[in-house]
Amino acid sequence: xxxxxxxxxxxxxxxxxxxxxxxxxxxxxxxxxxxxxxxxxxxxxxxxxxxxxxxxxxxxxxxxxxxxxxxxxxxxxxxxxxxxxxxxxxxxxxxxxxxxxxxxxxxxxxxxxxxxxxxxxxxxxxxxxxxxxxxxxxxxxxxxxxxxxxxxxxxxxxxxxxxxxxxxxxxxxxxxxxxxxxxxxxxxxxxxxxxxxxxxxxxxxxxxxxxxxxxxxxxxxxxxxxxxxxxxxx
Numbered sequence: 001x002x003x004x005x006x007x008x009x010x011x012x013x014x015x016x017x018x019x020x021x022x023x024x025x026x027x028x029x030x031x032x033x034x035x036x037x038x039x040x041x042x043x044x045x046x047x048x049x050x051x052x053x054x055x056x057x058x059x060x061x062x063x064x065x066x067x068x069x070x071x072x073x074x075x076x077x078x079x080x081x082x083x084x085x086x087x088x089x090x091x092x093x094x095x096x097x098x099x100x101x102x103x104x105x106x107x108x109x110x111x112x113x114x115x116x117x118x119x120x121x122x123x124x125x126x127x128x129x130x131x132x133x134x135x136x137x138x139x140x141x142x143x144x145x146x147x148x149x150x151x152x153x154x155x156x157x158x159x160x161x162x163x164x165x166x167x168x169x170x171x172x173x174x175x176x177x178x179x180x181x182x183x184x185x186x187x188x189x190x191x192x193x194x195x196x197x198x199x200x201x202x203x204x205x206x207x208x209x210x211x212x213x214x215x216x217x218x219x220x221x222x223x224x225x226x227x228x229x230x231x232x233x234x
Contacts (some may be wrong), residue, residue, distance in 0.1 A: 008211060052221075059224040064230070066188035070199045072110055072175075077201070080116040082171050083109060086178040087122020087131035087155055095138055099131070101205035102177045103138050109175075109201070110144055117148060119169060121161040124153020131155075158182075159230050162190040165198075176200040181212075181219045185227050192231040 081128050083106050089096035095103060099122075109115050118139065122131030132151040139149055150169070155161035165171045176198055183200045189217070190198040 011030065013148070015136070017143075022166050025182045035211065037125070044169040055225050055228075056221060060220070062228055063184045063188045063224055066191050067200075071183060072199050072201060074112065074201060077089065077109065077114040077175060079114060081175050082112050082117045082119065082173075083115055083117045084121055084161065084165065084171070084174045084176050085135060086161060086176065086182070087120065090122075090129040090131050090134040093129070093134055093137070096135055097211075098179060098205055099135065100138070101179065101207075102203040103135060105177050105201060105203040107139065107142055108142065110139075111175075114147065117150060118144065119150045119152055119165075119171070119174075121152035121155030121164065123156050156214050158186050158189055158227070159193065162186075162193040162195050165190065166194045171196070173197040173199065177203050179203050181216050181217075182223075185219065185224055188199035189227050189231060195233070 022113050051118055069080065085102045085106050088099040088102070090099065103229070106118055120132040120135035120139075122128075122135065124132050127137075130153070132153050132155075136146075136149050136151060140146055152161065152164050152169070155164060165174055173191070173196060176183060176190070177200070178186055180202045186196050187200050
């Protein structure tokens with residue numbers, strides 16, 4: 001099959017064709033089909049939307065199945081739990097709303113006697129404000145002993161945190177601490193990357209609803225499909 005444009009002069013002010021010609025030849029017969037450019041573009045848009053919806057649906061299903069039954073309540077945790085607080089934005093040495101909510105949840109669990117170790121996993125670069133150092137300072141200022149806290153400065157994203165738990169910390173049954181929109185994906189990804197029996201506790205957040213809405217959209221259309229690709233590629 002060959003694509004042909006109709007013969008036409010393309011001088012100044014000439015009107016461009018809104019149709020394309022497809023010529024095919026079979027058993028000596030030649031067929032010419034004229035198709036609207038808008039028709040082709042419309043079909044491409046439809047197929048693209050279907051592909052996006054399919055990827056989003058597959059990613060959401062994978063996350064749901066992999067995390068099912070692994071989000072637990074604080075009262076069900078064993079006394080020697082290892083908490084993993086997932087890092088997020090910090091500014092001027094202070095945790096942002098999301099990471100503050102995660103740290104406060106970790107504090108509550110520590111004060112209730114459920115915690116043997118707290119791993120603060122985040123971006124330890126100076127450009128990012130050294131998230132684990134800020135998280136450590138926040139916990140220590142509220143009574144958590146320094147010996148209980150472990151810094152993971154190379155948790156640049158959720159997958160890096162999971163790989164660190166598997167390769168460097170060798171944690172069994174880590175308890176991931178993050179907000180609800182993120183927690184299922186974190187559990188699913190850690191399971192796929194070989195972390196031993198991860199569970200999670202939902203952290204609250206004193207965040208504005210536009211911020212929460214934006215993060216839910218990002219989680220659905222970007223973060224979960226990306227996590228699925230990471231899970232497939234390993």
